[in-house]
Amino acid sequence: MLMVPKSRLGNPGLKIQYLLRVRHCCSKSPTDVKTTVVYPATEKHLQKYLHRDLRLVRETGDDYKNITLPHLESQSLSIQWVYNILDRKAEADRIVFENPDPSDGFVLIPDLKWNQQQLDDLYLIAICHRRDIKSLRDLTPEHLPLLRNILQEGQEAILQRYQVAGDRLRVYLHYLPSYYHLHVHFTALGFEAPGAGVERAHLLAEVIENLEQDPEHYGRRTLTFALRADDPLLALLQEAQRS
Amino acid sequence: MLMVPKSRLGNPGLKIQYLLRVRHCCSKSPTDVKTTVVYPATEKHLQKYLHRDLRLVRETGDDYKNITLPHLESQSLSIQWVYNILDRKAEADRIVFENPDPSDGFVLIPDLKWNQQQLDDLYLIAICHRRDIKSLRDLTPEHLPLLRNILQEGQEAILQRYQVAGDRLRVYLHYLPSYYHLHVHFTALGFEAPGAGVERAHLLAEVIENLEQDPEHYGRRTLTFALRADDPLLALLQEAQRS
Numbered sequence: 001m002l003m004v005p006k007s008r009l010g011n012p013g014l015k016i017q018y019l020l021r022v023r024h025c026c027s028k029s030p031t032d033v034k035t036t037v038v039y040p041a042t043e044k045h046l047q048k049y050l051h052r053d054l055r056l057v058r059e060t061g062d063d064y065k066n067i068t069l070p071h072l073e074s075q076s077l078s079i080q081w082v083y084n085i086l087d088r089k090a091e092a093d094r095i096v097f098e099n100p101d102p103s104d105g106f107v108l109i110p111d112l113k114w115n116q117q118q119l120d121d122l123y124l125i126a127i128c129h130r131r132d133i134k135s136l137r138d139l140t141p142e143h144l145p146l147l148r149n150i151l152q153e154g155q156e157a158i159l160q161r162y163q164v165a166g167d168r169l170r171v172y173l174h175y176l177p178s179y180y181h182l183h184v185h186f187t188a189l190g191f192e193a194p195g196a197g198v199e200r201a202h203l204l205a206e207v208i209e210n211l212e213q214d215p216e217h218y219g220r221r222t223l224t225f226a227l228r229a230d231d232p233l234l235a236l237l238q239e240a241q242r243s
Numbered sequence: 244m245l246m247v248p249k250s251r252l253g254n255p256g257l258k259i260q261y262l263l264r265v266r267h268c269c270s271k272s273p274t275d276v277k278t279t280v281v282y283p284a285t286e287k288h289l290q291k292y293l294h295r296d297l298r299l300v301r302e303t304g305d306d307y308k309n310i311t312l313p314h315l316e317s318q319s320l321s322i323q324w325v326y327n328i329l330d331r332k333a334e335a336d337r338i339v340f341e342n343p344d345p346s347d348g349f350v351l352i353p354d355l356k357w358n359q360q361q362l363d364d365l366y367l368i369a370i371c372h373r374r375d376i377k378s379l380r381d382l383t384p385e386h387l388p389l390l391r392n393i394l395q396e397g398q399e400a401i402l403q404r405y406q407v408a409g410d411r412l413r414v415y416l417h418y419l420p421s422y423y424h425l426h427v428h429f430t431a432l433g434f435e436a437p438g439a440g441v442e443r444a445h446l447l448a449e450v451i452e453n454l455e456q457d458p459e460h461y462g463r464r465t466l467t468f469a470l471r472a473d474d475p476l477l478a479l480l481q482e483a484q485r486s
Contacts, residue, residue, distance in 0.1 A: 054432045055410045058448060167298045172441055189297045189469055192440060198415055199432070201441035203467055205301060224446055226432055 008081055008090075008112065053229040056199060057237050061220040064137050067236050072134070072180060082181045085109065086129055096124060097157035104146040105129045108157050111185075119164060122188040126150045133182035136175045136202060139218045141211050150184050151204050158186060172201040176225050199226050251324050251333075251355070296472040299442060300480050304463040307380050310479050315377070315423060325424045328352060329372055339367065340400035347389040348372045351400055354428075362407060365431040369393045376425035379418045379445060382461045384454050393427050394447050401429060415444040419468050442469050 059068060084090035086107060099105035106128045110116055114123035128146055133139065139147070155166035170187045174195055177183070184204055187193040195201060210217040227234040302311060327333035329350060342348035349371045353359055357366035371389055376382065382390070398409035413430050417438055420426070427447055430436040438444060453460040470477040 052433045056413070056432055057410065167300065170299070170440075170442055189299055189442070190295045192435065192437075194435075196440045196442075197413075197435065198439055198441050198444035198446055199413055203441055205465075205467060209465060222448075222452060224448060 054226040055229050055234055056224060056226050057234060058222050058224050059237060060222045063237055063240060064219075064223075067240050068233065069137075071233050071236060077180060079179050079181050082127060082179065082183075083131070085127060096161055097153065099149055099153055100129070101149075102129050104149050106146070106150050106154075106184075108154055108186075119162060120188060121191045121193070122158075122162060122164060122169075122186070123191075123193060124154075124158065124186040126154050126184040126186065128182045131181065134180040135177050135182065136173050136207065136218050136223070138182075139207065139211060141215045144208060144211060147204060147208050147211075151208065154184065154186055164188065170196060170201075171204045172196065173204060173207060174200050175202055175223055176200075176227075199224060297469040298472050298477055299467060299469050300477060301465050301467050302480060303465045306480055306483060307462075307466075310483050311476065312380075314476050314479060320423060322422050322424050325370060325422065325426075326374070328370060339404055340396065342392055342396055343372070344392075345372050347392050349389070349393050349397075349427075351397055351429075362405060363431060364434045364436070365401075365405060365407060365412075365429070366434075366436060367397075367401065367429040369397050369427040369429065371425045374424065377423040378420050378425065379416050379450065379461050379466070381425075382450065382454060384458045387451060387454060390447060390451050390454075394451065397427070397429055407431065413439060413444075414447045415439065416447060416450060417443050418445055418466055419443075419470075442467060 081090070085095075088095075091109065094109050095107055096110065097108040106126045108124055108126045111123040111125050114121055128150070130146065133143065151171060154171065155169060158164050158169065159166065168189050170185075170189050170193070172185050172187075173183075174185065185193070185195070185201075187196060207218075214220075227237075324333070328338075331338075334352065337352050338350055339353065340351040349369045351367055351369050354366040354368050357364055371393070373389065376386065394414060397414065398412060401407050401412065402409065411432050413428075413432050413436070415428050415430075416426075417428065428436070428438070428444075430439060450461075457463075470480075
């Protein structure tokens with residue numbers, strides 16, 4: 001049986017990966033098959049899973065300000081489900097650790113893709129309490145205490161709860177993220193987690209070091225990411241880069 | 244039948260992934276199964292494939308100079324098979340593109356993990372002609388013409404030969420690399436290639452930008468990578484970081 005918190009069901013883009021135990025007709029031993037459930041699935045999801053036709057794009061700091069940010073703001077992307085977790089209106093029993101500081105605190109919660117039955121594919125998410133950081137692009141040295149808390153306290157909490165030490169974890173942000181409220185991924189190092197590739201993941205330790213060296217790093221630097229060939233943002237960025 | 248160039252057979256650590264077409268006893272249609280052959284397999288290989296017990300380590304610039312580099316130099320790692328390719332003594336018929344410039348040139352060759360039968364898992368390697376660049380750690384602005392050539396001419400050659408455009412390619416270096424002669428990976432963007440994770444891959448476009456912004460970036464910055472728990476280098480780095 002697959003348990004999904006009710007509060008997430010309205011969230012378009014909900015993805016759950018779980019292990020399905022199957023037995024082949026001519027085999028005595030069962031096999032585990034990793035399966036992804038998307039609910040509710042829109043036309044966009046069907047496209048995404050039927051055919052992964054991707055394009056790499058390089059976004060300068062100006063591209064972000066002039067194209068990506070206005071494009072984001074034109075879409076009404078609800079993150080009410082994130083606020084429900086932060087306000088303990090939903091999934092309060094799933095919280096593994098919380099630093100309640102409104103500025104430098106965060107909530108640590110298992111990702112829905114992890115069934116918590118084994119540590120091989122351990123996957124947790126730290127969601128910051130502050131509501132004014134959309135993504136990596138907004139980060140400045142002002143956020144260093146928050147980022148250091150997430151790295152250090154997140155690793156300690158995972159060691160306490162799951163006996164998995166910090167050097168067995170990959171701790172990173174996505175750019176582009178799948179929702180625009182700052183969050184950090186913690187995955188088992190031996191698990192080739194989807195989205196842990198170099199074209200999407202940014203190690204938190206390196207993000208911290210980049211901000212220490214150059215306060216404007218993430219406002220200014222060119223960032224690389226993949227978009228589906230039919231994503232409207234891709235056409236917008238390509239058009240701007242041609243002109 | 245699996246064809247492996249003779250010149251590679253002496254190279255410890257040769258890995259070949261290929262598709263095996265299998266037909267299940269109770270199914271009419273065959274299935275392709277991706278298989279890895281390691282030949283010759285040492286005890287170290289057996290350990291690696293039996294159990295991937297990994298640890299993340301952060302190597303400062305000083306750690307590299309004081310620990311990693313002396314450790315590398317203490318091992319006699321032969322890269323004669325690389326020189327044989329560069330000198331066209333082996334695999335000359337496999338070369339897709341060459342810029343023969345001794346300082347800023349390179350050879351582009353399909354990786355042995357790619358069987359060249361389909362583009363989904365396209366995988367090529369650019370190997371530079373210069374023999375004095377061991378890895379990312381040695382790169383300085385002096386190497387920018389070479390790196391720009393690899394990025395631009397490598398993408399053009401792949402477009403010409405395979406009709407795959409540059410924005411459908413992930414172009415990156417490994418750190419740590421599997422052999423210490425500078426080379427660059429070109430893989431299909433939709434293919435989750437082993438070693439394309441954020442803890443090992445460095446996008447060439449970002450490497451170029453890092454060197455443009457700070458000439459000493461790769462000599463000085465802390466780099467993160469995973470080692471097997473029983474790798475002697477791990478113990479050496481951990482010991483240095485404790486003291």
